[in-house]
Amino acid sequence: MYEHRSSTELSLHKVSQSEKCHGRECQTVAMAELDGVPVDPGNLQALALTNYGHFTSMRVDDHKVRGLSLHLDRLVRDCRVVFATELDRQRVRELVRQAVGTRRGSFVVRVTVFDPDLEMGHPGAEAEPRVLVTHRATSAVPLPPLRVKSFPYQRDLPAVKHIGLFGQLRLRREAQRAGFDDALFTDAISGLVSEGGTWNIGFIDEHGRAIWPKADVLPGVTAHLLSEAQGEMVTEPVTLTGLPTIRAAFATNTTVGVRPISVIDGLDLAADHPTLEILRRRYQEIPGEPL
Ligand SMILES: Cc1ncc(COP(=O)(O)O)c(C=O)c1O
Numbered sequence: 001m002y003e004h005r006s007s008t009e010l011s012l013h014k015v016s017q018s019e020k021c022h023g024r025e026c027q028t029v030a031m032a033e034l035d036g037v038p039v040d041p042g043n044l045q046a047l048a049l050t051n052y053g054h055f056t057s058m059r060v061d062d063h064k065v066r067g068l069s070l071h072l073d074r075l076v077r078d079c080r081v082v083f084a085t086e087l088d089r090q091r092v093r094e095l096v097r098q099a100v101g102t103r104r105g106s107f108v109v110r111v112t113v114f115d116p117d118l119e120m121g122h123p124g125a126e127a128e129p130r131v132l133v134t135h136r137a138t139s140a141v142p143l144p145p146l147r148v149k150s151f152p153y154q155r156d157l158p159a160v161k162h163i164g165l166f167g168q169l170r171l172r173r174e175a176q177r178a179g180f181d182d183a184l185f186t187d188a189i190s191g192l193v194s195e196g197g198t199w200n201i202g203f204i205d206e207h208g209r210a211i212w213p214k215a216d217v218l219p220g221v222t223a224h225l226l227s228e229a230q231g232e233m234v235t236e237p238v239t240l241t242g243l244p245t246i247r248a249a250f251a252t253n254t255t256v257g258v259r260p261i262s263v264i265d266g267l268d269l270a271a272d273h274p275t276l277e278i279l280r281r282r283y284q285e286i287p288g289e290p291l
Contacts, residue, residue, distance in 0.1 A: 031099050031100075031103075031133070031134060031135050032044075032132065032133070032134045033095065033098070033099045033132070033133050034116075034130055034131070034132050035095070035130050035131055036095050036098055036099075039132060042116075043116040043130075044116075044132075045116070046114060046115070046116040046117070046118065047112070047114060047132075047163070049120070050118065050119070050120045050123075051163055051164060052082075052114065052115075052118060052123055052163070052164075053082065053112055053113055053114030053115070053129070053162065053163045054075070054078040054079065054081075054082045054112075054113050054114075054160060054161055054162045054163060055075075055110055055111060055112040055113065055161055055162075055163055056071045056074050056075055056110070056111055056161055056221075057108050057109070057110045057111075057254055057255065058071045058108065058109055058110075058111075058221075058254050059106065059107075059108050059138060059254050059255050060100060060106065060107055060108070060109050060135075060291070061105075061106045061288055062104055062105065062106070063100065063104070063290060063291050064287070064288025064289060064290055064291070065109075065288050065289055065291060066221075066222075066225060066254070066283075066286050066287075066288045066289070067221040067222070067224065067225050067254070067286075067289070068093075068288070068289035068291065069289060070221040070224060070225070071111075071221055071254075072089040072092060072093060073089075074161060074219075074221065075087055075089065075092055075111060075113060076089050078113070078160045078161060078162070079113055079129060081157065081160050082113070082129075082160065082162060083113070083115070083127040083129045084127070085127060085128075085129060087113065087129070087131075091131075092111060092131055093291070095111075095131050095133055096109055096111060096133055096291060097291045099133040099135070100135075100291060103135075106138055106140075107135050107136065107137055107138050108135060108136050108137075108138045108254070108255055109133060109134070109135045110133070110134050110135070110136070111131060111132070111133055112131075112132040112133075112134070112163065113129045113130070113131055113132075114129060114130065114132065114163070115127045115128055115129045115130060116130065138255055141256055141257055141259075141284075142256075142257075142259065142280060143256055143259055145259070145260040145261060145262035145263075145271035146181050146182055146251055146259060146260070146261045146262065146263075147179075147180045147181050147182075147261075147262055147263035148175065148180055148181065148182050148183065148184040148196065148261055148263065148264055148265075149174075149175040149178055149180040149182075149183060149184065149264075149265060150183075150184045150185070150186050150193070150240055150264060150265055151171045151174070151175075151183050151184070151185060151186070152185075152186050152187065152188035153167060153171055153183070153185045153186075153188075154185065154187065154188075154194065154216065155167065155168065155185075155195075155218070158194070158195075158216040158217055158218060159216070159217075159218065159219060160218075161218055165197075168183070168197035168198065169197070171183035171185075171197065172197045180263070182196055182197060182199075182251075183196065183197050184196050184201065184264060185197075186239075186240060187215065190237075190239070191239045191240055191241065192213065192214070192215045192237055192238065192239055193213045193215065193238045193239065193240060194213060194215035194216060194217050195213075195215070195217040195218060195220075196251055198253055199220070199251035199252055199253040199256075199259075200212070200217060200218070200220040200222070200223040200251070200252045200253070201213060201249060201250070201251055201252075201261070202223070202226075202233070202249065202250050202252060202279075203238060203246045203248070203249050203250075204246070204247050204248040204249070204250075204273055204275045204276070205245055205246055205247065206245050206246075206247055208247075208275060209232075209234060210230060210232065210233045210234070210275065210279065211233070211234050211235070211236050211238065212227070212233060212234070212235045212236075213235070213236070213237065213238040214235050214236055214237045214238075215237075220252055220253060220254075221254055222252040222253050222254055222257060222258075222283065223252050225283065225286050226252060226258065226279060226282065226283050229282045229283065229285070229286055230279060230282055240264075240265070243264060243267055244267070246269065247269065247270055247273055248260065248261075248269050248270045248271070248273035248275065248276055249261040249264065249269050250276055250279065250280075252283075257280060257283045257284060258276065258279045258280040258283050260272075260273075260276050
């Protein structure tokens, strides 16, 4: 198994006083601001002990974010579902800009929306969600191909990026302890392939077509941007038993862009399929929006 800790999605939320980012020193000091001021650890207890809320993570490269508007759209949309309140997207953008400050280089910013006062016994109370901005280091891309193990599993509210990650992490752990890098989810009844723990999956079939699986998944910002840039991507049902007609597969998320998948269960896939490199480059060429 390759060193899976090189994947930033797999090396979780490290915040240090001085980090190497993308081969450069990115002048980071620990950044964790709640509504624009350094967060009081007491306010973080709700995340550790109750853990109700939603978030987005976005890769920042020299003050620019690919799909920034889509990340803000996600936060606004999910806030309505999770808290039945309107989030001020311009304010969120300003909070992110302020927290990033003059830091240059590449890193991942996470915006978490939660209410520190919402109690476990009374989640039905009127919520006043607040905005926590944190960051963590990211590594240089491209990363080595992923080897994944499938599990029947569906995330709670698949369209929402909520902070309840236990199910995903439990299966990622099981996959890793079985010698794989990550978990791939399928529908328990239909067998339809859906997504990974923190990524969408796409396939290249025997005719060279790029396919997204038709299933209940998180609408990924990366997948959206890639579809726009590439055109010609179709959405079709994909099952594990149909995989032999698949030549290659890839994972997408904001941190790594497009990452080849070389193994799904016992099936070897062409991690060097030429279309994968085309997709990877196409995504890299998408300009970022300034913060
Ligand atoms: C379950 C799940 N699916 C897909 C994705 C990919 O989303 P994005 O491209 O917006 O990073 C993520 C990202 O963390 C995720 O958690």
